[in-house]
Every structure is written in structure tokens, then in C-alpha cells.
Amino acid sequence: MRKFKTVLTVAAFAALAPMANAAELIVNGGFEAPGSFSGNFQTIGTGNGLSGWNVTAGSVDLINTYWQPQSGNYSLDLNGNEPATISQAFTTVVGKSYTVSFGMAGNMDGGGSVKSITAGVNGDHTFTFDTTGLSHDAMGWQTRSFTFVADSTLSTLKFSGNGNNGPYGAALDNISVAAAVPEPETYGMLLVGLGLVGFVARRKKAA
Structure with missing residues (x-):
């Protein structure tokens, strides 16, 4: 699960990179x-x-x-x-x-x-x-x-x-x-998504 979480995190930041360097x-x-x-x-x-x-x-x-x-x-x-x-x-x-x-x-x-x-x-x-x-x-x-x-x-x-x-x-x-450049709300939604991924990963690890 940790590997899966890392892949998602890297993918999210890769998606943000083009936005920051238009x-x-x-x-x-x-x-x-x-x-x-x-x-x-x-x-x-x-x-x-x-x-x-x-x-x-x-x-x-x-x-x-x-x-x-x-x-x-x-x-x-x-x-x-x-x-x-x-x-x-x-x-x-x-x-x-x-x-x-x-x-x-x-x-x-x-x-x-x-x-x-x-x-x-x-x-x-x-x-x-x-x-x-x-x-x-x-x-x-x-x-x-x-x-x-x-x-x-x-x-x-x-x-x-x-x-x-x-x-x-x-x-x-x-x-x-x-x-x-996307509105700040767009970045907020991406961060919330990453937080949910981390939460689910911790729940599964605890189980």
C-alpha cells in the first residue's frame, strides 16, 4: 500500500507541474x-x-x-x-x-x-x-x-x-x-484527494 500511495503522490505532483510552468x-x-x-x-x-x-x-x-x-x-x-x-x-x-x-x-x-x-x-x-x-x-x-x-x-x-x-x-x-493557471480551489481539491488517499491507506494498514 505504501508503494501505491507513493505512486499516487508522484502522479499528482506531475499533474501540477505543467500548471506551474505554462x-x-x-x-x-x-x-x-x-x-x-x-x-x-x-x-x-x-x-x-x-x-x-x-x-x-x-x-x-x-x-x-x-x-x-x-x-x-x-x-x-x-x-x-x-x-x-x-x-x-x-x-x-x-x-x-x-x-x-x-x-x-x-x-x-x-x-x-x-x-x-x-x-x-x-x-x-x-x-x-x-x-x-x-x-x-x-x-x-x-x-x-x-x-x-x-x-x-x-x-x-x-x-x-x-x-x-x-x-x-x-x-x-x-x-x-x-x-x-487553475484557481486556488483546484489545488485545494487535489490536496484533499491526496489526504483521502493517505487516510484510506492508514485504515487498511490498521485493519
């Missing part, structure tokens, strides 16, 4: 690739000039030294010469929940103080950011997130700029997609 599904979420230019920023038009991402309906500015990124060396102004949409497809499991997170700030040089974007996979979410009192050296980055349930084996994440902001859009950095 794989990143997005390529170049921090816009660090290719990262081969110097200077303030580089405007990228429609097509695949932004590594890992497809740029449509406008242009984006890949920011280098123009302002402070959330991390690394690069970030993105979603409104280049005009608002754009960027997208990236990735493999998902139908019916499984995923969490999208990203850093958001804004270009305070014009276009109003409040920057707005829509983001989503199988439905749109609107996010806003107020640049009041901020500067290029203190961008006030905030992490935003949403979840979705995959309805296809290939899902596409999209971010779209707001035309009302003109060429001074929302700033993005550190885009990430990973399988949603």
Missing part, C-alpha cells in the same frame, strides 16, 4: 527581435516587417530610445503614421482557457491624453490608458490582461489602435499568452 505561446511579445536598428524609432508598415507579427491597416512605430520600455530595449507605438492592427496566430486546444497579458502605456506627444486600443482573440476588449503627468522617462507602464476560451486549434491575437489618437497611440510591450 509555456509561452507568443513569439517576440517584447518586440526585442530583430532589434538591429539604433536611434529613436522605426516606422513599420503593413506586412511582416515586425518579427513574429503581421501588421495590417496602417503602420506602427518600433520604439528604441525614444521612450522608456516596460522591460528590455524595445516597445511599440500601435499608431505609427496612422493606427494599425497587429496580429499573431498560435496553436491552442479547443475548450481550454488562456490568459493574455501585456504592458500598456501611451504616447503623450499628442492625440489626447487618453489612449485606447481594442484587443482580443475570439471577442474584442477595450483598454484605455491616461498619459496625464507622465513623460518619456516615466511612462507609467501598467499590465493589463484578459482570458479567452479557444474555439479553434489555431487562434489569432489582435491589437488595434484608435484613430482618435492620430499618430500618437497606445504603447505596448511584453505581450504574453499562456494556458490559464
Whole structure:
């Protein structure tokens, strides 16, 4: 019985391991690739000039030294010469929940103080950011997130700029997609199950 109990315990922790180490599904979420230019920023038009991402309906500015990124060396102004949409497809499991997170700030040089974007996979979410009192050296980055349930084996994440902001859009950095981590109640149920296994094992040993 002790061997059986040990096997169950190992199996339970093996099941928990993938939950604690969810794989990143997005390529170049921090816009660090290719990262081969110097200077303030580089405007990228429609097509695949932004590594890992497809740029449509406008242009984006890949920011280098123009302002402070959330991390690394690069970030993105979603409104280049005009608002754009960027997208990236990735493999998902139908019916499984995923969490999208990203850093958001804004270009305070014009276009109003409040920057707005829509983001989503199988439905749109609107996010806003107020640049009041901020500067290029203190961008006030905030992490935003949403979840979705995959309805296809290939899902596409999209971010779209707001035309009302003109060429001074929302700033993005550190885009990430990973399988949603189970709620604490899930871990509690697994631990209760392990406790019951131990209880039954002790009862049988005593008998």
C-alpha cells in the first residue's frame, strides 16, 4: 500500500507541474527581435516587417530610445503614421482557457491624453490608458490582461489602435499568452484527494 500511495503522490505532483510552468505561446511579445536598428524609432508598415507579427491597416512605430520600455530595449507605438492592427496566430486546444497579458502605456506627444486600443482573440476588449503627468522617462507602464476560451486549434491575437489618437497611440510591450493557471480551489481539491488517499491507506494498514 505504501508503494501505491507513493505512486499516487508522484502522479499528482506531475499533474501540477505543467500548471506551474505554462509555456509561452507568443513569439517576440517584447518586440526585442530583430532589434538591429539604433536611434529613436522605426516606422513599420503593413506586412511582416515586425518579427513574429503581421501588421495590417496602417503602420506602427518600433520604439528604441525614444521612450522608456516596460522591460528590455524595445516597445511599440500601435499608431505609427496612422493606427494599425497587429496580429499573431498560435496553436491552442479547443475548450481550454488562456490568459493574455501585456504592458500598456501611451504616447503623450499628442492625440489626447487618453489612449485606447481594442484587443482580443475570439471577442474584442477595450483598454484605455491616461498619459496625464507622465513623460518619456516615466511612462507609467501598467499590465493589463484578459482570458479567452479557444474555439479553434489555431487562434489569432489582435491589437488595434484608435484613430482618435492620430499618430500618437497606445504603447505596448511584453505581450504574453499562456494556458490559464487553475484557481486556488483546484489545488485545494487535489490536496484533499491526496489526504483521502493517505487516510484510506492508514485504515487498511490498521485493519
